[in-house]
Amino acid sequence: METFGIDAFVLLGGLLLICGVIVAKFSNRLGLPSLVLFILVGMIIGSDGLGIVYFDSVNTAQLIGIVALVIILFEGGMQTKWATVRSVAMPSLSLATLGVLFTSGIVGYTAYLIFDVTLLEGLLFGAIVGSTDAAAVFAVLKERNIKAKMGATLEAESGTNDPMAVFLTLSFIELISIDNSTIWSLVPSFFLQMSLGLVLGLVIGKFASFALNRIKLESSGLYPIFSLAFAMLAYSVTAFTGGSGFLAVYVAALVIGNSELTYRYSIFQFNEGFAWMAQILMFMILGLLVFPAQLFTSQIIISGLVLSVVLIFVARPAAVYLSTIGMKYTNKEKLFVSWAGLRGAVPIVLATFPIVANLENGQLFFNVVFFIVLTSTLLQGSTISSVARMLNLTGPKKDTPHHSIELISIGKANAEMVQFQTNKDLALVGKKLHELNLPNEVTISAIVRDEELITPYGETEIKAGDFLYILVATKHKEKVRKIIEAKKQPEVV
Template sequence: MTHLADNIILLLAVLLLVGVLSTKFSTRFGMPALVLFIAAGMVLSRFVYFNNASLTQVAGIFALIVILFEGGMQTSIKDIRPIMAPALSLATVGVLLTTAIVGVFARFVLDVPWAESLLFGAIVGSTDAAAVFSVLGGKNIDKRLTSTLEAESGSNDPMAVFLTVSLIEWIQHPDTAIWSLLLSFVWEMGIGLVMGIAVGKLAVYLINRINLDSTGLYPVMAIGFAVLTYGLAAMVHSSGLLAVYVIGLTLGNSELMYHRTIMNFNHGFAWMMQIAMFTLLGLLVFPYELADIAWQGLLLSVILMLIARPVGVFLSLLFARFSIREKTLISWAGLRGAVPIVLATYPLLAGLPQGRLFFNVVFFVVLTSAVIQGTTISPLASRLRLVGKDDAQPSLMELVALGKTDSEFNHIAIDKHMPIAGMQIAQIGLPEDILFTAIIRNKGIVTPHGSTVIEPGDTVYVLSPKSKRDEMRAIFRSGKGKAAESSIPTM
């Protein structure tokens, strides 16, 4: 037994290291890392027999919680506010249209009844946050488009989950009333949204007020709130995934103690969850079964990429201010990933006759989508002349307490609209116990002096007492400090 445990641990270590190193390959070719992780799982399936769909579903949902939470924290409300309406239209109307179109073709390609074919359409109807964040991250694609795609991928999962669960219930209980499903949809989305905001506000308050002995506990606390949000939302039969994305948005756009520490932890943890989830999903697939459905999977994948997704995008964005070139890129960037595969375990666990067929075909569709679309998004954006300037700003403020002392470091990103932008440090009027310790400018370090000019794009490191936190914030928000008659002391 000990020998077996040692071998499993060694195997997990190899998978983790291979997964991390494979991201370099993924970045170079623009291919979502999920393809490599799934491939690793499929190779392992030749040596390890694994057929536990229930465990895979639980692991997949937990991984999605971490991934959506991290994606929400990375998303700036300032960036998504102008595109919120089209993103929500894509996440609702777009998913419905995609579900219907794919469902019609699946009826004949897979030769299944109408209810089952629509179920297949619902399973592949949503884009995947992990795949979209992975491919778009670091790309120089126009910010308005990437914000739309990220907001869509973070908010359309609840719609796909609702459609999948509702259609399974309809298949098992044909007498289910349509109006009850519609009321259920309103309840799930509304309560999920409220739950995410409420728990998010509570999390921000507690993280900023509590004084933990170890800074490493703050990221764990944040993840704990994300999982708690999902659990509470699921308990009242609302959308847990929407609630998790919303709590991520709430924390990511708040002035939060250890903001950067939490973000860095979440980023690494999300990658680890992706590696574990996709490898586990790969283990659940038997490669020889894919050969039997190769032509159906390829045909449905082409229909999804070239017909269903574009029609869904163009119709749901009919009144949005996007050009044809922009809608074309949004259509092509609708990557499928973990969510469809996790949703494909639902028919398996429900015992539907077509459960295994759906899982294999969905798996094939996800692989082809990731390989074909993932590797061509960036070249297509360049060809459509939709590559924009990289003007992303770091977070407004990062607070790092110095152990049990009364002081903390503040990392403040200087925006061009801040009143202190263009001012000399001596003109700001800082109190004597608030010190500028360093300025990061163009990847270099500038030693601050009284005559040093604060420029837009700078990141200023400030040492200040915890008791002066509000006063320090007020200076950067309003540019008003106590008048200084002499140079400000710096370190």
């Protein structure tokens, strides 16, 4: 019987992953974010649905959620280009701190008025839904042609505002549970957590980049696992020292992702696939945790709808406009950032904390938060592209290659196959290969144009949108980078 149970568990896991991949494939066609469908699958197979799986362990769901969020944050941070983030650093940080405070305050006071709870309990509810969700934002914005400035703002905000929401949630639980706690005693703790998260994230990110390039491993498949181990290390070490583990993970990922890495594309592809698996598992587990019979009651639906309206149409826009005063954002951009403030896994995971702490209204808060997340992802997540087009904030279509070449890496041969995509602003576009003046130990080994492989030779002309695969010796890497990234000179009239 035990063997059958194990076999059935493995079969169920395989079927859930297959279901998750298929759901991700068709989510865009259905016009719904994939995370909503993952949650729905969990609810359907749960005890209130088909009854295939009974799951009610809040502690297990919380653990799985935190680990999955570390993986998702790490992948999102690695994919984020520092040059893009740097241009929106101040507004993103303002949204991640002041924005969360304003949102939490407005929603929290509304919850205090709606529910029969104390003001502190209302503010706790506001803190739980105060932050946008990295998993939701990264998933929804991926491959959508949103302007770079808007995408960078939202991704940087969602990657850095989780620590603020976690801090506020834990602080209000402490204020409710411990009689002698005061809000002023928590202020030093906030600065300590953020400082440790930033510093340790930078240190571990630098060390990870050094270790990935200098330690020669026997198999290329070990490098992605090695990189992910540093994400776990960043979270745990920072959390143990009293800092913000989520902030440390995101900062470390930014540092690693913007460094020159051995087996770079293997690392990126592994983390992307693992992040998808983490999303599927996390949202399905969270879907299993909720009981639809408790969720879809008149009290939850009415209070959830009221709080959703306040959050989406009042609190979030107010937070965005107040947090970006004096910053170079147009009204259209502020409206879009307001609309794209998706809620997802983070609020649901945070909603488990009051239950674990045995607070009186913990289960009520969890159910209402879950309803708000469903409302936010269904309404906002499915209309982001349409709103961006309406506000004229769409950029060029994202052209993500479905191919990669990594024959040799600097870890073993002091050479690397580098991928580079051209655009119309580069000086090399329109030139033939023999005109590029590349060093002798550099070879353009392949060109992918419109999903077709072109074998290059001296007379091959480079066009905008080409993916160049360049075999380059380590010592010439910077020189080659300067040549291929050189911009066109403006014409003199």
